[in-house]
Amino acid sequence: MTAPDATQDRFAPGTFRPAPGRGRLGRMLAAQARTETALALRNGEQVLLTLLIPLALLVGLTTLRIVPMPGPRVDFVTPRVLALAVMSSAFTGQAIALGFDRRYGVIKRLAATALPRWLLAAGRVVAALAVVVVQLVVLGVVAALLGWHPAAAGLGWALLLVLLGTFAFGALGVLLGGALRAELVLAVANVVWFVLLLAGGIALPPGSLPAGLAEVVTFLPSGALAESLRAALVDGAAPGVQPVAVLLGWGVVGGLLAARTTRLT
Amino acid sequence: MSPNLDSPAVEVSGLVKRYGDTVAVDGLGMRVARGSVLALLGPNGAGKTTTVEVCEGFLRPDAGRVRVLGLDPATDGARLRPRVGVMPQGGGAYPGVRAAEMLRLVAACAANPLDPDWLLDVLGLAAARRTPYKRLSGGQQQRLSLACALVGRPELLFLDEPTAGMDPQARRLVWELVGALRRDGVAVLLTTHLMDEAEALADHVVIIDHGRVVAEGTPHELTSADADEQQLRFRATPGLDMTLLRAALPEHCQVHEAAPGAYLVQGRIDPQVVSTVTAWCAQQGVLAQELQVARRSLEDVFLDLTGRELRS
Secondary structure, eight states, X not given: OOOHHHHHHHSOTTTTXXXXXXXXXXXXXXXXXXXXXXHHHHOHHHHIIIIIHHHHHXXXXXXXXXXXXXXXXXXXXXXXXXXXXXXXXXXXIHHHHHHHHHHXXXXXXXXXXXXXXXXXXXXXXXXXXXXHHHHHHHHHHHHHHTTOOOOGGGHHHHHHHHHHHHHHHXXXXXXXXXXXXXXXXXXXXXXXXXXXXXXXXXSSOGGGSOHHHHHHHTTSHHHHHHXXXXXXXXXXXXXXXXXXXXXXXXXXXXXXXXXXXXXOO | OOTTTTSOSEEEEEEEEEETTEEEEEEEEEEEOTTOEEEEEOOTTSSHHHHHHHHHTSSOOSEEEEEETTBOTTTOHHHHGGGEEEEOTTOOOOTTOBHHHHHHHHHHTBSSOOOHHHHHHHTTOGGGTTSBGGGSOHHHHHHHHHHHHHTTOOSEEEEESTTTTOOHHHHHHHHHHHHHHHHTTOEEEEEESOHHHHHHHOSEEEEEETTEEEEEEOHHHHHSSOTTOEEEEEEOSTTXXXXXXXXXXXXXXXXXXXXXXXXXXXXXXXXXXXXXXXXXXXXXXXXXXXXXXXXXXXXXXXXXXXXXXOOO
């Protein structure tokens, strides 16, 4: 046995007397959401993906007249950039973070604490929403400086759509990030991001895509979110049934699948 | 504090766990008494981590009965987890998280946590408080992982290879810590393939190989099971002729040159045997150096039981 005198020097008797118990739920949720939000905002690659690329596109497409656009350019660009921002953080960022968190044993580490499993998921959702809020504020302020005039009647709808988009993309991000090896998650998440940006109805409206593709795009979460955000923020229109159903559908199906397939390591 | 204080900390019987065709754990049984330290000792691939992960509720057993603090970890995880501290093999933390942030997060999950700052201090992580996890050294990561296991003031700790990658000072500290935990009534189940660690820390050692228990007992019982299995070792000039020594030693003693210049006498070593050996050395005109009488070490027991061939 170890020398008792040395032990007593460093650790007074009773120091480790068991006093187990679960922490308060609110405190656990706050601690986890705060940690995950801080990590997402501190990670250089994540910030590039979630803020810098959308910002560059917002400023670039608004000020450089390379692509022809109808009406005030910033009004046309902003809804699409917001859709991109939501996809970047909720899908690509979330998937990559989860893939590497699994690799580094974080999920297992947290699953071994008193943190209930549902709270583990809830903490990530709250963190994803916090990042989306930061994105909305930063992109909204920059767009306003560029002369953005969103339709006031559509602002509430736009918020609802952003929530739905975060839900749909977040569920798909967890589905991807929870299923594959970290490197594969990284590759797939970036490829999907790029494909959806170019051909998924975000950079280009479905109308300017080839006929067959245009139909498909309205059923993708990217196309549904970008088009309905445009309708809300440019025309002040309530979203139709289809985009809402598409976003809800992807979210529910992705979430249910993820609940079955997500692995701790 | 606990509804089932009478039940042992861990009770496992007939545990079987398969991965496809491979049987990782094959009918294993063991018992960790409350407030005691049990070392699960075995070579790589013996089934140590699988056994611990079944007890932690991460793996479901294929057969057998597992009770941890009187609860079934496979079905009662939510009630069990707040009472248990876990140090998984290879740690576990967000790659970008700062050491103090991680510990505070885990502390927030407990009702009466230890002070995270104090714990970082005693584990020598005060200077690494703001260092991202991925930039910590292997030993620092291990210490943070240990801190995360301890911070919730559990009744039972699972430590999977707690000192892997640690320098001697840090190992010493972990040994002290385990001693203090035991003194304060915390039960500890630890895995190791380090004999000195098992010998120094454990009240009870369970040696497993190929998923089965091959021996168990207190370190003393394991090493002195056979009084005729003592050893006398000494060093001298290599290649000495041992014919006369063999003739002079009692029948139950064997002598051989284990390595060039390293001589080993095995059997019941009494003062007469020691005297015979030194007399023979004087006769040969050599000085017996590093002469020592020892009972078998836990390492000898371990190697005898699990074989001496190298494992992957």
